Amino acid sequence: MERVSPIAPATGGRRQRPGRLKDTQTAILLVLPAAALLLAIIVYPLLNSMLIGFLDKSLIYGGGAFVGFKNLEAVLNNEFIPVLGNTLVFAIGATLLPFFIGFGAALILNGPIPARGFLRGAFLLPWLVPSVIASFLWLWIFNANYGVLNGFLRSLGVLSQNNSWLSSGGSAMLAVLIAKTWQTFPWIAVMLLAGLQTIPADQMESAAIDGANRWNRFTHVTLPHLRNVIGIVLLLSLIWNFQHFETIYVMTQGGPAKATTTFSVAVYQTAFQAFDLGKAGALGILWMLLLSIVVIVYLRFGMRGEEDFA
Secondary structure, rough: OOOOOOOOOOOOOOOOOOOOHHHHHHHHHHHHHHHHHHHHHHHHHHHHHHHOOOOEOOOOOEEEEEEOHHHHHHHHOOOOHHHHHHHHHHHHHHHHHHHHHHHHHHHOOOOOOOHHHHHHHHHOOHHOOOOOHHHHHHHOOOOEEEEEEEEOOOOOOOOOOOOOOOHHHHHHHHHHHHHHHHHHHHHHHHHHHHHHHHHHHHHHHHHHHHOOOOOHHHHHHHHHHHHHHHHHHHHHHHHHOOOHHHHHHHHHHOOOOOOOOOOHHHHHHHHHHOEEEEHHHHHHHHHHHHHHHHHHHHHHHHHHHHHOOO
C-alpha cells in the first residue's frame, strides 16, 4: 500500500531567519542617527534657550535663579515694539522687493531673448555669493567717504557732497533692503522661471486665439498657474528674512540709534554685548512665538497646495 506524506501547513509568508532584524527594527536603527542629531543640534538648544529666558543669568557672572516672567516683562516694556517694527519692515520689504524684481526677471528669461541660457546662469551669481561677503560689498558701495554710490551720484551732479547713507535711519534700512534684495532675487527668479516653464503652451495659444491680450493672458493663465509657487516662495522668503542676521549686522550693526535692530540683532547684542542671557532668552521666546505663526501658515498653505495639486 502506497504511503501518503502529510501536507505541510502554509506559513502565510517568508519565514524569518534567526537573528535577522524585523522591518520595524531596521527602520528604527536607520532613523536613530538623524533623530539623535536633531535632538543634539536643534531640540536641546531650543529648549535650553527657552529655559534661560526664565532665569536671571549673565554671560559674565553666571547665576541661574528662576525669575519667572520678569525677563519677558522687561523686554515687552522696553524694546519689544521698536524691534518688532524693524523686524516687520525688514522681513516684508526684503520679501516683496526681490519678489517683484525676480518675477520680472523670470518673465524676461522665459521669453525668446538672445543668450537666454547664459543669462539664466549669470543671474545665479549674486545668490551664490556668501551673505557676509555680499554685505561687505554693499557696505563699501554705501560708504560715506569713498563709496561708489556717492562717487557715481556726484559725477552725475545729483549730489554736491557725499551723503552718509548708513547714518540715517530711513536710508540705512533702505540700504540694507537693497543689499538683501540684490542677493535674494535670483533665487526667486529661478523658482518662478521653473513654474513658468510648466505652463502648457496650448493654454496660452488658446487664450491668444480667443482674443486675450498679454495682460489678460498674464492675469487669467499665468498667475493662476503659479499660485502655489508664488505662495511657497513668499512664505519661505518671509520666514528666512524674519530671522536674517548677517546683512544687517555687517552693514549697520543695528544702527543708527537702533533703526535697523531686528530680533536677530537684538538677541545677539543682548547676549554677547550686554551679557544678559536671561533677557536674550526672553527675546528669543517672543521671536520664536511670532515666527511660529508664519510657520503654521506655511504648513497649512503647503498641505492645501498638495491637495490642490493632487
